[in-house]
Amino acid sequence: MADSGRLDGAVPVGRLDGAVPVGRLDGNVLAGPLSEIFRVDMTVATGECRHCGSLALLADAVVEMDDAGYIVICASCTHTLFTVVRSAERTWVDLQGLAALSLPRP
Numbered sequence: 001m002a003d004s005g006r007l008d009g010a011v012p013v014g015r016l017d018g019a020v021p022v023g024r025l026d027g028n029v030l031a032g033p034l035s036e037i038f039r040v041d042m043t044v045a046t047g048e049c050r051h052c053g054s055l056a057l058l059a060d061a062v063v064e065m066d067d068a069g070y071i072v073i074c075a076s077c078t079h080t081l082f083t084v085v086r087s088a089e090r091t092w093v094d095l096q097g098l099a100a101l102s103l104p105r106p
């Protein structure tokens with residue numbers, strides 16, 4: 001897993017609700033919340049963007065984070081790859097922006 005940190009030179013992305021995201025980070029911030037669902041380190045997974053076809057490690061995606069969850073954005077075309085929304089009781093994952101997701105086998 002690569003180092004976590006702020007993403008420099010990130011392209012601004014509009015939000016439908018007009019809210020200002022709390023933070024914009026790289027995909028490594030997803031290691032914790034996605035491990036609750038997939039039980040493996042998803043930052044080493046490769047995602048295929050449904051919009052532009054780009055293949056990239058989730059660790060290299062752009063992530064906007066706020067109190068409700070995460071918006072994972074394609075670094076190539078800035079479309080949303082998937083979202084993770086968490087409450088005290090449940091976690092919802094919307095994968096509509098991903099054409100495919102692949103993981104190295106153990």
Ligand SMILES: [Zn+2]
Pocket residue numbers: 049050051052053054074075076077078079
């Ligand atoms: Zn894309």
